[in-house]
Amino acid sequence: MSDASVPTGAGAPRARLMGVPGPDGRFGEFGGRFVPESLVPACVELSSAFDEAWGDPSFHEELDGLLTTYAGRPTPVTECRRLSEQLGVRVLMKREDLAHTGSHKINNVLGQALLARRMGKQRLVAETGAGQHGVASATAAALLGLRCVVYMGEVDVARQELNVFRMRLLGAEVRPVSSGSRTLKDAVNEALRDWVATVETTHYCIGSVMGPHPYPYMVRELQRVVGDEAREQCREVLGGADPDVVVACIGGGSNAAGTFAGFVDTRSALVGVEAAGGAALGSGVPGVVHGMRSMFLQDEDGQILEAHSISAGLDYPGIGPEHAQLAAVGRATYHSVGDDEVLDAFRTLAATEGIIPALEPAHAVAWLLRAARTGEVPPGSTVLLTMSGRGDKDVAQVMEMQS
Amino acid sequence: MTGPGTHQVGALEARLRERRDAGSKLVVPYLTGGLDGEWIDTLRALAAAGADAIEVGIPFSDPVMDGPTIQEASERALRSGTTRHSILDALRGADVDVPIAVMTYYNLVARAGHRRSASELAAAGVAGAILPDLPLDEAGPWLAAADEAGVATVLLAAPTTPDDRLAAIGARSRGFLYAVGLLGVTGERRELAASARAIAARCMAVTDLPVLVGVGVSNAAQARELCEVADGVVVGSALVRRLLDGAGPKGAGEFLAELRAAVDG
Numbered sequence: 136m137s138d139a140s141v142p143t144g145a146g147a148p149r150a151r152l153m154g155v156p157g158p159d160g161r162f163g164e165f166g167g168r169f170v171p172e173s174l175v176p177a178c179v180e181l182s183s184a185f186d187e188a189w190g191d192p193s194f195h196e197e198l199d200g201l202l203t204t205y206a207g208r209p210t211p212v213t214e215c216r217r218l219s220e221q222l223g224v225r226v227l228m229k230r231e232d233l234a235h236t237g238s239h240k241i242n243n244v245l246g247q248a249l250l251a252r253r254m255g256k257q258r259l260v261a262e263t264g265a266g267q268h269g270v271a272s273a274t275a276a277a278l279l280g281l282r283c284v285v286y287m288g289e290v291d292v293a294r295q296e297l298n299v300f301r302m303r304l305l306g307a308e309v310r311p312v313s314s315g316s317r318t319l320k321d322a323v324n325e326a327l328r329d330w331v332a333t334v335e336t337t338h339y340c341i342g343s344v345m346g347p348h349p350y351p352y353m354v355r356e357l358q359r360v361v362g363d364e365a366r367e368q369c370r371e372v373l374g375g376a377d378p379d380v381v382v383a384c385i386g387g388g389s390n391a392a393g394t395f396a397g398f399v400d401t402r403s404a405l406v407g408v409e410a411a412g413g414a415a416l417g418s419g420v421p422g423v424v425h426g427m428r429s430m431f432l433q434d435e436d437g438q439i440l441e442a443h444s445i446s447a448g449l450d451y452p453g454i455g456p457e458h459a460q461l462a463a464v465g466r467a468t469y470h471s472v473g474d475d476e477v478l479d480a481f482r483t484l485a486a487t488e489g490i491i492p493a494l495e496p497a498h499a500v501a502w503l504l505r506a507a508r509t510g511e512v513p514p515g516s517t518v519l520l521t522m523s524g525r526g527d528k529d530v531a532q533v534m535e536m537q538s
Numbered sequence: 539m540t541g542p543g544t545h546q547v548g549a550l551e552a553r554l555r556e557r558r559d560a561g562s563k564l565v566v567p568y569l570t571g572g573l574d575g576e577w578i579d580t581l582r583a584l585a586a587a588g589a590d591a592i593e594v595g596i597p598f599s600d601p602v603m604d605g606p607t608i609q610e611a612s613e614r615a616l617r618s619g620t621t622r623h624s625i626l627d628a629l630r631g632a633d634v635d636v637p638i639a640v641m642t643y644y645n646l647v648a649r650a651g652h653r654r655s656a657s658e659l660a661a662a663g664v665a666g667a668i669l670p671d672l673p674l675d676e677a678g679p680w681l682a683a684a685d686e687a688g689v690a691t692v693l694l695a696a697p698t699t700p701d702d703r704l705a706a707i708g709a710r711s712r713g714f715l716y717a718v719g720l721l722g723v724t725g726e727r728r729e730l731a732a733s734a735r736a737i738a739a740r741c742m743a744v745t746d747l748p749v750l751v752g753v754g755v756s757n758a759a760q761a762r763e764l765c766e767v768a769d770g771v772v773v774g775s776a777l778v779r780r781l782l783d784g785a786g787p788k789g790a791g792e793f794l795a796e797l798r799a800a801v802d803g
Contacts, residue, residue, distance in 0.1 A: 159675070167676055169644060171603050172707070173696035173721055175673045314609055315599065327602045332722035334698065423645045423671070424600055436621050437649030438599040 152466055153399045160348020163463055165456035168347040170426045177334045182349040184254050189356060201245050202360065206235040212368035217487045222507035223514040227372060229365040229521045231390060238493065238524030239361055239390045240271035244340055246357035248275035251338035258282040258337040262326040264291055264319035264386065265448035265495065266298025267524055268342030273307035283307040286325040288318040291447045298528050316441035318450045323425050343387025344455035347426030351455050355392040361521060362397020369519055380512055382406040383521040384498040386448050388455040390523035395467060405467035407458060408502040413442030414471040415454035416462050429456040445474040446494035476501040481526065481533060493524035548690045550591055550637040550665035550713035554748040557590050563801040564770025566750055567777050567794055568593040568641060570611035572620025576787055578632050583791035585634040588798040593668065593772060594629065596622050596642035603670040605725030607775040611782060622646055626662035639666030639692060639713060652683035659689050666690040666713040674707050692716050695741050697733040708745035717741045717751045717768065725775045726756035730763060738768035758800035765801045773797060
């Protein structure tokens with residue numbers, strides 16, 4: 136990409152980005168550990184437990200074994216020939232939709248469930264929006280013989296009933312949340328309230344690169360397998376080169392963080408795509424909620440606003456703190472797309488590539504369609520897009536919207 | 539041990555120490571600001587019925603330390619248009635003779651800026667601030683601004699807090715030390731948690747500040763029992779539930795008088 140209109144990694148302070156944060160869990164001015172006193176010791180304990188496990192070859196051996204023989208890793212990179220022809224850019228897709236349980240969420244929960252067991256905790260609590268993280272958590276709990284409670288906003292319970300049924304089949308208890316906006320934000324609140332009361336026996340299995348330290352760091356590390364694999368796979372396809380643009384969708388931002396971690400020290404431009412109604416980086420301001428300083432949609436008083444998106448997984452008014460840092464230093468750029476563009480992208484990808492995307496990564500596809508059309512991604516560019524999950528869970532919702 | 543000589547003693551701490559040193563147990567009720575149209579009358583009724591200080595909640599959209607009762611009160615207040623400023627304006631004109639501490643979440647003071655928030659509290663006559671999602675490790679910038687404005691920041695100690703950390707929290711708290719009586723969110727409990735007496739005793743051992751136990755203190759009998767091991771209690775959900783059920787200022791005053799009588803008896 137000779138005349139890149141999307142900023143690249145050149146000149147950015149690359150070595151210091153996406154590394155190991157200090158004990159205060161800061162990513163620049165973002166991050167930290169803003170939790171009730173009851174939870175501080177648990178966060179400290181988790182931090183050392185993760186550091187210890189992450190430096191222990193036997194932990195990696197067990198996790199890698201599960202990722203390979205249970206979750207189906209490595210996931211392939213697919214060259215999207217028909218879409219590429221249509222857009223005039225070369226599109227490669229990292230196929231997290233082919234991982235067990237249908238999304239990248241399994242990478243994180245297998246790591247956290249193994250860690251919970253290592254810490255002697257027998258119960259997992261999780262929040263979920265679209266249900267993908269809830270399903271993944273319930274799956275990991277079933278696999279390792281842990282109890283699992285999933286909090287899910289009532290609005291999401293209604294629009295993702297298939298995933299609710301899946302979680303119950305997997306042995307998890309799904310607790311609908313009726314407070315606030317009754318979506319992902321409120322599910323996080325309720326999971327935190329549970330954890331405050333049960334912290335001695337329970338691990339809070341956070342589903343994204345958010346929350347108090349060490350979660351944003353830990354979840355990024357557990358997801359970096361996406362980016363690390365994709366980088367090698369792209370080099371094979373592209374004759375040793377990295378893609379010009381790397382794009383992923385963002386709610387809290389875990390698939391994007393995992394993807395970006397593999398490319399942050401290359402010249403690839405990194406692009407995150409938010410839902411227009413939940414664009415914490417597009418319309419948010421700095422704040423402190425859910426244990427972290429990051430960017431949030433909020434009013435002048437500091438009350439958190441409700442996000443609105445067709446996608447339950449992106450219906451979150453904040454974003455992981457490391458994304459806030461990547462945006463602040465200019466290493467990644469963040470864009471938003473509206474529901475209509477997303478539905479269009481959903482159909483386009485299905486019809487041109489035979490891949491029905493989840494509504495979340497359909498946001499990344501929607502941005503790509505737009506950016507290729509406007510020239511923001513110039514003709515002839517190479518693009519890696521992380522297909523973070525498959526669309527089975529969304530087909531009924533889209534069908535209903537069509538009728 | 540932190541004696542009163544090591545820092546500037548504000549109105550909240552001065553009043554609580556004075557009452558405690560005179561041999562009285564301390565009762566501090568919690569009231570959600572803007573809960574209804576007569577909440578300032580409720581505040582006055584609580585003062586008249588013998589509250590030693592009053593916690594006023596500034597409602598937040600995402601109150602993770604609060605159970606269903608205070609969540610409902612917060613939502614009700616926010617729906618009726620309550621803001622930080624409307625509460626502070628009302629407090630400025632309230633003219634009650636007991637110290638007021640606001641209880642809110644960190645984002646509300648961070649959003650406006652630490653110095654501005656702290657000076658706005660002081661200007662409204664607020665003597666203390668309790669921010670349950672701002673642990674000691676992250677509190678530095680806020681504590682500096684609050685100290686400068688003369689607002690006492692009350693820190694919380696939890697049953698899971700280790701000893702060395704508890705000592706540091708006791709040393710940095712101002713006004714009083716808030717002993718969280720159980721692992722969990724605010725709300726009434728039928729039985730007093732065993733952890734309540736334990737954390738109260740541990741707090742009493744590390745500080746000379748008044749130690750008040752809150753979270754899960756639900757009735758007069760529980761308040762009396764805790765006053766055997768602590769300097770006093772904070773009672774929130776039990777009062778707020780009565781107000782949600784329509785008790786009004788009169789009912790609130792009666793409940794406070796009941797608590798008062800139990801701990802004085």
